[in-house]
Amino acid sequence: MNISEVTERISRKLEAKGAQPDRQKIESRLRRLVEEFGVNLAEAERSVTADLAREYKVSGLGNTSTELRPISEITPGEWVTIEGKVVALTPPLSPSIAQSGIIADSSGAIRFVTWTRSNVPPMEFGHWYRIESAVVDVYRGAPNLKIHSGTTISRLEEDAPLLPSITPIADLKPGVGSVRAKVIQDWEVTNDRMLQTGLLGDESGIIKFVIWKDEDKENLEPDTVYNIYYATVDEYNGRLSLVLNTAMYIADEGDIEVGRNETESRGALVHVAQGSGLIKRCPVEGCNRTLSRQNYCPVHEIQPNFRYDLRIKAVLDDGNRARNVLMQREIVEKLASITLEEAIQIAETNPLGMDEIFYRIGNAVLGRYYTCNGSEFGGRLLVNSCTPIRFDPGELAALLNRAGGEPA
Amino acid sequence: MRSQTTFEREPARRVFAAEFRETRYQFKDGDDEKSPTYVIFPTGIRSNRVFIVGTLTEKQRQGDQNVFYRGRVVDPTGTFFIMAGSYQPEAMQQLARIEPPAFVAVVGKPNLFTTQDGNCLVSVRTESITVVDRETRDLWVLDTARSTLDRLDAFGTTDDSRKAMEEYGTQVPHIYRKIVYDALTQVQM
Numbered sequence: 001m002n003i004s005e006v007t008e009r010i011s012r013k014l015e016a017k018g019a020q021p022d023r024q025k026i027e028s029r030l031r032r033l034v035e036e037f038g039v040n041l042a043e044a045e046r047s048v049t050a051d052l053a054r055e056y057k058v059s060g061l062g063n064t065s066t067e068l069r070p071i072s073e074i075t076p077g078e079w080v081t082i083e084g085k086v087v088a089l090t091p092p093l094s095p096s097i098a099q100s101g102i103i104a105d106s107s108g109a110i111r112f113v114t115w116t117r118s119n120v121p122p123m124e125f126g127h128w129y130r131i132e133s134a135v136v137d138v139y140r141g142a143p144n145l146k147i148h149s150g151t152t153i154s155r156l157e158e159d160a161p162l163l164p165s166i167t168p169i170a171d172l173k174p175g176v177g178s179v180r181a182k183v184i185q186d187w188e189v190t191n192d193r194m195l196q197t198g199l200l201g202d203e204s205g206i207i208k209f210v211i212w213k214d215e216d217k218e219n220l221e222p223d224t225v226y227n228i229y230y231a232t233v234d235e236y237n238g239r240l241s242l243v244l245n246t247a248m249y250i251a252d253e254g255d256i257e258v259g260r261n262e263t264e265s266r267g268a269l270v271h272v273a274q275g276s277g278l279i280k281r282c283p284v285e286g287c288n289r290t291l292s293r294q295n296y297c298p299v300h301e302i303q304p305n306f307r308y309d310l311r312i313k314a315v316l317d318d319g320n321r322a323r324n325v326l327m328q329r330e331i332v333e334k335l336a337s338i339t340l341e342e343a344i345q346i347a348e349t350n351p352l353g354m355d356e357i358f359y360r361i362g363n364a365v366l367g368r369y370y371t372c373n374g375s376e377f378g379g380r381l382l383v384n385s386c387t388p389i390r391f392d393p394g395e396l397a398a399l400l401n402r403a404g405g406e407p408a
Numbered sequence: 409m410r411s412q413t414t415f416e417r418e419p420a421r422r423v424f425a426a427e428f429r430e431t432r433y434q435f436k437d438g439d440d441e442k443s444p445t446y447v448i449f450p451t452g453i454r455s456n457r458v459f460i461v462g463t464l465t466e467k468q469r470q471g472d473q474n475v476f477y478r479g480r481v482v483d484p485t486g487t488f489f490i491m492a493g494s495y496q497p498e499a500m501q502q503l504a505r506i507e508p509p510a511f512v513a514v515v516g517k518p519n520l521f522t523t524q525d526g527n528c529l530v531s532v533r534t535e536s537i538t539v540v541d542r543e544t545r546d547l548w549v550l551d552t553a554r555s556t557l558d559r560l561d562a563f564g565t566t567d568d569s570r571k572a573m574e575e576y577g578t579q580v581p582h583i584y585r586k587i588v589y590d591a592l593t594q595v596q597m
Contacts, residue, residue: 268420324417366538391543399554400593403557403588
């Protein structure tokens with residue numbers, strides 16, 4: 001590809017639209033970009049084409065991006081043309097953004113932003129648009145459609161019915177997602193701007209959700225199934241959460257058997273982390289956070305009327321993978337042969353206090369083999385049951401066969 | 409999907425003393441000061457943490473200003489040398505409290521030291537040590553036998569084991585299958 005070829009191509013495109021471009025002018029513009037400014041030719045072609053398209057007031061040029069693409073197939077780094085319906089508009093985060101929201105077609109949905117400088121007419125909620133030569137990049141780990149000055153937007157008159165495709169929670173990716181899920185936990189909000197937060201679950205898994213305060217946003221009812229269309233899927237520290245402010249949600253009939261996604265893990269307990277043993281919890285209803293030694297809750301400050309609890313944060317390791325596990329009181333009591341009451345008694349009379357319980361529990365479980373069953377959440381196995389592995393002579397025999405059975 | 413920022417703890421490899429003792433090859437994964445250091449065991453797997461269970465037969469306090477403990481942990485194939493110094497205060501105090509002989513479970517980092525005359529001394533820098541029972545010891549022998557056999561089955565097919573083959577020779581599967589067998593015969597039915 002050289003400059004004259006590109007010049008030819010741009011001229012033809014413009015001529016096809018009824019303009020009479022000056023080839024020399026095109027070529028000198030290309031040359032200036034490529035030779036003086038070190039722009040690569042493909043980018044120069046795009047930019048000169050877009051400039052001229054505006055000069056001659058023609059649209060639908062783009063370069064390689066005029067081909068209509070399903071939203072679900074576009075990937076970051078591409079110039080694309082899509083047709084979609086504006087299914088959410090969100091308040092812009094910065095004055096340089098004119099509009100932000102979600103645009104969807106039948107294949108999927110993507111977040112978009114329109115730069116103020118681009119001077120494109122605002123899009124209206126609920127209408128279909130054709131967006132030509134927008135660019136896809138990544139914002140906070142999710143694909144994002146940027147509408148800039150080279151983008152052409154035209155409103156489509158059609159109003160095709162749009163049925164969002166529902167994604168199982170376990171398959172959600174950062175970006176935009178629609179789910180059918182049940183509200184399984186309603187947590188106390190920790191922030192003035194937050195309306196509601198908790199957990200949603202479907203057959204495939206569970207996910208945290210957040211609704212920020214907004215005029216027309218309503219709370220979700222606990223234990224109710226909702227169809228949630230076009231929620232924003234955020235990623236933070238490798239964990240996903242759903243923000244419902246961009247979403248429409250409607251209560252649905254029926255019930256969901258929330259998949260606990262139970263997994264089994266076998267291995268040796270190789271590490272017991274700080275924060276295991278006897279702990280103090282915040283007594284404020286719905287809080288339950290762990291208090292520091294000085295009885296300080298990160299949200300409710302000093303809480304002298306805490307309640308005690310037992311837990312183990314540990315690592316279960318099978319030699320190939322080390323896995324974080326979290327065990328609640330009933331399981332700890334069984335594994336360490338100590339009840340909560342006994343632990344409190346010891347902690348209050350022993351000079352080492354709560355540390356004594358930490359050491360006792362460590363000595364009871366460290367280095368032992370266990371089978372743990374539970375659900376994985378936030379990179380941790382929440383253990384529902386845990387049984388010590390017993391010696392099995394059958395296994396010994398099988399291994400002897402394996403080691404000696406093959407020709408040495 | 410796992411983001412790159414998520415920290416993944418290194419698994420604790422299962423290895424018999426007879427294999428551990430032969431370890432010669434050490435490398436650093438990356439140029440950063442904090443990049444992990446691995447050893448490659450003769451059966452062909454990288455490790456920067458091990459889990460061993462055996463009998464603590466002996467322990468010794470050493471050093472005056474910098475107190476540290478050495479110990480010997482015996483499994484059916486040989487002896488592990490373990491140590492715990494002031495950089496592992498918890499482990500050192502745990503070890504100080506245990507009276508040999510006792511079954512112990514040890515989690516720690518493999519440590520390679522080359523003497524002036526070119527000998528390699530391999531030991532375990534202890535992260536934690538706990539007294540366990542005989543059943544746990546037997547379970548560990550089964551577990552370690554299984555892991556070792558798995559590695560032997562894959563010998564020559566993974567990057568780490570090809571490196572091990574260069575370093576330790578092609579006789580590895582032959583030698584270690586026999587060691588695994590002998591170790592298993594010492595476990596009571």
